[in-house]
Amino acid sequence: MMRRLGRENIPSGVLIGAGAPEDAGIVHLGLGNFHRAHAAVYTALALAHQEGPWGIHGFANRSRAVVDAMRAQDGMYSVLELSEHGRKAGVVDVHRGLDVLSQNPEAFIASVAHPGARILTLTVSEVGYCRSSRTGTLDVDLPDVAHDVADPHHPRSTVGLIARGLAVRAAQGEPFTVLSCDNLSSNGAATRTVLTEFLGRSGASDDVLSYVREKVSFPNSMVDRIVPATVPSTIADVRDLLGLVDDAPVPAEEFSMWVLEDDFAAGRPSWEQAGAILSDEVEAYELVKLRLLNGSHSLIAYLGALCGEETIAGAWGRGFIREAVDVAVHADYLPSIGLPRGFDVAGYLARLSHRWSNAPLGHKTQQVGTDGSVKLLQRVPEPALLALAEGRVPHLLALTIAAWICCVAPPAGFAPGPFADAMREPARERLAEITEGKTSPRENARAILAGGFFPDELVRFPEFTTRIEELVDTIVRHGAPAAASDAVAA
Ligand code: CS2
Numbered sequence: 001m002m003r004r005l006g007r008e009n010i011p012s013g014v015l016i017g018a019g020a021p022e023d024a025g026i027v028h029l030g031l032g033n034f035h036r037a038h039a040a041v042y043t044a045l046a047l048a049h050q051e052g053p054w055g056i057h058g059f060a061n062r063s064r065a066v067v068d069a070m071r072a073q074d075g076m077y078s079v080l081e082l083s084e085h086g087r088k089a090g091v092v093d094v095h096r097g098l099d100v101l102s103q104n105p106e107a108f109i110a111s112v113a114h115p116g117a118r119i120l121t122l123t124v125s126e127v128g129y130c131r132s133s134r135t136g137t138l139d140v141d142l143p144d145v146a147h148d149v150a151d152p153h154h155p156r157s158t159v160g161l162i163a164r165g166l167a168v169r170a171a172q173g174e175p176f177t178v179l180s181c182d183n184l185s186s187n188g189a190a191t192r193t194v195l196t197e198f199l200g201r202s203g204a205s206d207d208v209l210s211y212v213r214e215k216v217s218f219p220n221s222m223v224d225r226i227v228p229a230t231v232p233s234t235i236a237d238v239r240d241l242l243g244l245v246d247d248a249p250v251p252a253e254e255f256s257m258w259v260l261e262d263d264f265a266a267g268r269p270s271w272e273q274a275g276a277i278l279s280d281e282v283e284a285y286e287l288v289k290l291r292l293l294n295g296s297h298s299l300i301a302y303l304g305a306l307c308g309e310e311t312i313a314g315a316w317g318r319g320f321i322r323e324a325v326d327v328a329v330h331a332d333y334l335p336s337i338g339l340p341r342g343f344d345v346a347g348y349l350a351r352l353s354h355r356w357s358n359a360p361l362g363h364k365t366q367q368v369g370t371d372g373s374v375k376l377l378q379r380v381p382e383p384a385l386l387a388l389a390e391g392r393v394p395h396l397l398a399l400t401i402a403a404w405i406c407c408v409a410p411p412a413g414f415a416p417g418p419f420a421d422a423m424r425e426p427a428r429e430r431l432a433e434i435t436e437g438k439t440s441p442r443e444n445a446r447a448i449l450a451g452g453f454f455p456d457e458l459v460r461f462p463e464f465t466t467r468i469e470e471l472v473d474t475i476v477r478h479g480a481p482a483a484a485s486d487a488v489a490a
Helices: 033-037 039-049 064-071 105-113 143-150 158-170 187-201 206-215 232-242 282-306 312-316 319-336 345-356 365-369 372-379 381-389 395-408 428-435 441-449 462-478 480-489
Strands: 026-029 056-060 077-083 086-092 095-100 119-122 176-180 221-224 250-252 257-260
Touching: 026 039, 026 105, 026 158, 033 039, 033 077, 033 250, 039 086, 056 064, 056 105, 064 095, 077 232, 086 232, 095 105, 105 158, 119 158, 143 158, 143 187, 158 176, 158 187, 158 206, 176 187, 187 206, 221 282, 257 282, 282 312, 282 319, 282 345, 282 365, 282 372, 282 395, 282 480, 312 319, 312 345, 312 365, 319 345, 319 381, 319 395, 319 480, 365 395, 372 395, 381 395, 381 462, 395 441, 395 462, 395 480, 428 441, 441 462, 462 480
Parallel strands: 026 056, 026 119, 056 095, 077 250, 119 176
Antiparallel strands: 077 086, 221 257
8 A cells, every 4th residue: 555645754955945843933834735735835835944833733614624634744745837838746744734714723823922923924704704795894784793792712714713813812912924825905904904894893892902903913915826626636746756655745836936024023034045026115016916916807707607617727818818918908907007126027927827727737617707796896896996086997807806796796697607506606596586576687786786796985986887898798698709800809
């Protein structure tokens, strides 16, 4: 029988960077593939340059499977890089505690409060920040948030749990950093705002509020690496390459980027020696990434799924999708961004095209299309508002929303296809309720646009909402390529 990955079985030359010490100076929430192929790798590489107490105590939100698999492998797993040059596997060994948050919230709170902890990193996805789609502030209508505001000592929501950890930590008062690694604009500031609002509403003491204000930092960061879900071939590839069984491998592209604000209240690993960029222009990098990469990614995923494309690479092979993205980038996104100093846009765009063409990576349209009601809020409304304020209709942003509607809340009689059907969408039920009985595509779209899924200030522009309704109608009657060419020509 083939041996399993573990401390005794690491083949020589495959360890990425260095293993971590037992001290878990980092607590991490969200043990999904992205964290394991991104910040964990930077930490392993940094440890090879400079030692420090930077083991990671990782908490999975719900998934027992990844925790069980990693525990059986001494906390280790491999990252499988996939590109046109082939496959390469490396082993990461930085996790020094593993738990499932939903099964053991007390352990999470205790880890955050532990004096040895210095940084809490978060990959909880856009959904984890519990913000209202209409206003961007804490959504107290979410049942878990409402519960936690009333009973902050027994939290269930991400925000309630972190707030509780900070409240307990406030008693010993050691400085701390909360580092969001999610695709949110101004993710550090956004995290601070939502936590402070929660603490205020749930009756936190002045001591706790002043601890968070004075001793906890919330640096902004831009994170970037395309990391698909693990599939059976990931496990098979790692077995071929390492000659070991690994039940928790992560597939990823070669490219990786991390830009951070250097504002750590209690120290940090020397991530810059691992290739991270410490910059005072993080927010500009975030906007470049959220709009040029993530915004375009959503458009590629929804149009692609509507045309029966399973993967991003397949969708990117379609001329009409490339053309739509090109116009989205130049007409709708770039005018909304102040670029970082000396930023090479042409080089960035060429690299994006290359990354999206990565067929061996097998990144799925379904994955990028997942959680659209929350992800799109970070990608579309702001640039759309900027265009509308200048008297321009951002047609490709309207198309992005129209294609999302057709995928996850299809008008009566329209079948968006299996890849759209497979998109996980937290608002699916609410969308279905709101569109019940709407017979035409336009009516369907109108109901959604009036249904509180987008900021009030955006849906106040009839030139934008009417355009979305028209494009939904065109997708249903003539197909996604026809709608794209209409939007491009406008
Ligand atoms: C993608 C991102 O799923 C999505 O919404 O746009 O996960 C994207 O792959 C990463 O942000 C790349 O860094």
